[in-house]
Structures are given as structure tokens and as C-alpha cells.
Amino acid sequence: MKINTQxxxxxxxxxxAAAYDRGRPPYPAEAIDWxxxxxxxxxxxxxxxxxxxxxxxxxxxxxxxxVEPSDGMREQLSRVLPDVPALAGTxxxxxxxxxxxxxxxxxxxxxxxxxxxxxxxxxRVLAPGGQxxxxxxxxxxxxxxxxxxxxxxxxxxxxxxxxxxxxxxxVEDGVAAAESFFGLxxxxxxxxxxxxxxxxxxxxxxxxxxxxxxxxxxxxxLLAEVRSLLDTHPALAGTDEIVMPYVTECFRAxxxx
Numbered sequence: 001m002k003i004n005t006q007x008x009x010x011x012x013x014x015x016x017a018a019a020y021d022r023g024r025p026p027y028p029a030e031a032i033d034w035x036x037x038x039x040x041x042x043x044x045x046x047x048x049x050x051x052x053x054x055x056x057x058x059x060x061x062x063x064x065x066x067v068e069p070s071d072g073m074r075e076q077l078s079r080v081l082p083d084v085p086a087l088a089g090t091x092x093x094x095x096x097x098x099x100x101x102x103x104x105x106x107x108x109x110x111x112x113x114x115x116x117x118x119x120x121x122x123x124r125v126l127a128p129g130g131q132x133x134x135x136x137x138x139x140x141x142x143x144x145x146x147x148x149x150x151x152x153x154x155x156x157x158x159x160x161x162x163x164x165x166x167x168x169x170x171v172e173d174g175v176a177a178a179e180s181f182f183g184l185x186x187x188x189x190x191x192x193x194x195x196x197x198x199x200x201x202x203x204x205x206x207x208x209x210x211x212x213x214x215x216x217x218x219x220x221x222l223l224a225e226v227r228s229l230l231d232t233h234p235a236l237a238g239t240d241e242i243v244m245p246y247v248t249e250c251f252r253a254x255x256x257x
Contacts (some may be wrong), residue, residue, distance in 0.1 A: 004249075018076060022203040024192040025137055027053055027107060031248045034057065034188045035133035040102035044125065046091055047109030051084070053135075057105070058084055064187035068092055091118035096125045099257075105133040107149035111170035115177035123181070128257030132178060136171055139247045146233045151226045152204055175251050190248040195241050198230050 030051075036043070041063050045054045048066035050073050058081055066081075068074045068090040074086045090094040091106070091113040104122050108111075124133050139147055159203040171245055179185040196204070205226050211219060230236050 001079070002131050018042055022200060024050075024052055024108075024204060024207055025196075025246060027056060027190045028190045028246075028248055029189070030055070030190040030192075031250050033137055034190075034250055035103070035105055035131070035135065035231055035252055036062075037129070037131045037254075038104055040131070042100065042102045042127075044094070044096065044101050044104045045092065046104050046106045046122075047112070048077060048086070049073050049107075051081050051086075051109040054081055054084055054103060056207075062105065064098065069097070078159065088256045093120060094125050098124050099127045101125050101130055102127060103131045103133060105135070106189065108137065110134045110174045110178075110255065111136075111173075113175055115181075119181040120176065123255055126139045126255040126257075128255065130257075132182060132253045132255065132257050134178065134251040138244050138247060139244055146229065146235050148228070149242070150205075150227060153229065154208060154212065155224060171249070178253050182255060185251050185253045188250040188252075190250065192246055192248070194246050195222070196244065197241060198236075198239075201230065201242055202226060 011101055043057050043062045043064045045051070045057060045066045047062060047145050049067045049070075051066060054064060054066045054077060065085045065087065066074075066077055067087050068077065069088065071088075071092045075087065077084070077086045087095050091110075104126060126132070139151075202223065205223070211222065214222065236242060
């Protein structure tokens with residue numbers, strides 16, 4: 001049952017691609033700078049989603065290709081970035097040539113993959129000296145009471161603020177698997193703020209896999225609670241902009257070939 005639930009949630013995002021693109025945060029330049037090897041040009045955004053990371057890579061003038069299994073997410077990505085190749089594929093089956101990339105970046109997606117199959121595939125497409133980069137952005141500030149309440153509504157009782165990224169155990173398991181295959185995995189943390197409107201916060205909630213896979217009646221009830229929080233909490237009511245404190249956790253590993 002756990003595997004079926006995980007598979008259903010992993011494959012659910014395409015139905016909420018537009019909301020995902022509107023509500024999900026970008027990634028801080030500090031994190032991208034740290035993850036990219038010096039002089040890297042050929043970059044894969046693996047599990048690219050709607051292209052939140054792809055946009056930043058493209059703006060840097062890099063030769064970037066996106067690989068994403070969801071048709072809906074790829075269609076949204078291609079609307080935003082029509083000049084970037086967006087290929088159907090997965091981390092376990094990457095549709096690119098051997099030794100063809102300087103870096104493979106995986107943003108907010110590594111916890112969904114089968115690492116036993118994905119790691120040899122990543123190594124296959126990386127040129128010697130290339131780099132695997134993993135990143136997750138999470139809301140991690142239990143001192144902000146409205147964030148705690150939001151997570152209680154969206155994630156259920158006992159949930160911690162996370163904005164929908166992989167759970168800590170899933171992230172650590174994925175990083176440990178990368179370390180066992182590649183060797184040393186370096187870590188870096190970037191702290192930053194994401195500014196968004198009330199509507200963008202609703203889109204952020206709607207784009208979470210747990211919400212997408214709920215029955216329609218439960219979705220409606222959950223959104224009613226979210227909107228009530230936005231309308232009544234003293235820190236949120238009447239505001240035009242919300243500031244969410246994020247921490248982006250970054251991991252990189254070099255492939256020696």
C-alpha cells in the first residue's frame with residue numbers, strides 16, 4: 001500500500017501543472033552557483049516539472065535540456081521555455097547519450113526516484129568530472145505561528161513546515177544512496193525569503209501531491225480552511241504580500257568516471 005500511495009503521489013503533479021508553476025518558489029542563485037561545476041555548459045534538469053529550475057539555467061546561457069515524466073508538466077514547461085528541449089523520461093531511464101553532460105541537477109524530485117536504478121543512469125550520462133546536484137527547498141521556521149497552522153491544515157496533525165518537499169527521512173535516504181555510489185557528497189544550505197500573494201499561496205497548496213490525491217470533498221474543505229487562515233490571521237489578513245522563510249538544502253557529488 002505504501003508503494004502504491006508513493007507512486008500515485010509521484011505521478012499526480014501533471015493535473016496541477018499550472019498551479020504548480022504559479023505557486024511553487026524558484027531557487028536562490030546562491031544554491032545554483034554552488035551546484036554548478038566551474039565552466040559547466042551542458043546541463044540536465046532531471047525531473048524538471050514545469051521548469052522552475054530550468055528557467056534559471058536557461059537565463060545563464062547554459063545548454064540545458066529538461067527531462068520530465070509528466071505530460072502535463074512538460075507541456076507547461078514548453079509554454080514557458082519553447083526553446084528548451086523537454087523530453088519524456090525518468091531518472092531511471094534518461095533519454096540522453098553516454099558521457100554527454102557536465103551536470104545533472106535534480107530539484108525537489110530525488111525523493112521520488114528509485115535510486116538503485118537512477119544512480120547508474122546519472123553516472124552513464126555524466127562526462128568524467130561531471131557533477132550530480134540535488135536540492136530541496138523547505139519552510140523551516142516553527143516560530144512563525146501561521147506557518148505552523150498552515151502545515152497543520154495541509155499536512156495533517158503533527159506535520160512540520162515543509163512547503164511540500166521531501167520528508168527529512170526521504171531526503172537523507174536519497175543523499176545516502178548517492179554517497180554510497182558516487183563517494184563524497186558535499187552539503188550547503190542557502191537561507192532566503194519567498195514573497196508571494198494570497199492567490200499564489202493557494203496555488204502552492206493546490207500543487208502539493210497530498211492535496212492533489214485527496215477526494216474532491218476533502219480538497220474543498222481543506223481550501224476553505226486555508227482561505228479562512230488567510231482572511232483571519234493577524235499576520236495575513238489584509239496584506240498584499242506574504243513572506244515565507246525558506247531553507248534550500250543542496251548536495252553535490254562528483255563523478256570521476
